[in-house]
Amino acid sequence: MPYVVGLTGGIASGKTTVANMFSKEFSIDIVDADVIARQVVEVGSEGLSQIVHRYGEKIVLEDGSLNRSQLREIIFSDPSEKKWIDSLLHPLIRQEMKKQLQDVSSDYALLVIPLMVENGLQNLADRVLVVDVDEKTQIERTQNRDGVDENQAKSILAAQATRQQRLEIADDVVKNSTKNQKLLPQITELHKKYLALSRANR
Helix, strand or coil: CCEEEEEEECCCCCHHHHHHHHHHHHCCEEEEHHHHHHHCCCCCCHHHHHHHHHHCHHHECCCCCECHHHHHHHHHHCHHHHHHHHHHHHHHHHHHHHHHHHCCCCCEEEEECCCCCCCCCHHHCCEEEEEECCHHHHHHHHHHHHCCCHHHHHHHHHHCCCHHHHHHHCCEEEECCCCHHHHHHHHHHHHHHHHHHHHHHC
């Protein structure tokens, strides 16, 4: 297993931007929980066949792929169904994350898990990096990016872990409230640190 740096942050904090910089500037391999969450319900997957078995054909679109908005409605209207979906998908996602981490060829791996705090997944990483941003910026970015109003943006924020909860599990923090030109120096410093840690760890 490579040395694993877990990357997390709230909505619109800039996790993807930060992860892409590690990848582009320093060729660090990324394992992304959001990407894996889509892979485990792809057409022909074990995850999708279990979901269809439970909810019937109405849960798939014409092309055979998962009807996400239909599934969201089911989950939101019935908390016990959300529990069922989580208990099906979380182990599949965790298993696939571990599998992809073993295939990493860079000096260390970046494991991107947006809901790390919420799902208690910080134990999958040797070190946790939090992309931190103030709530006002998060709300503005979410509104601009997702075309939602302020109340919707606030309720998305309220459903996630608090900024404080994330900072409590952080070993390192990237500040991303300003425009991106301030990011690269922070990431360069962290990259040097992670290289040293991964080499000491071998």
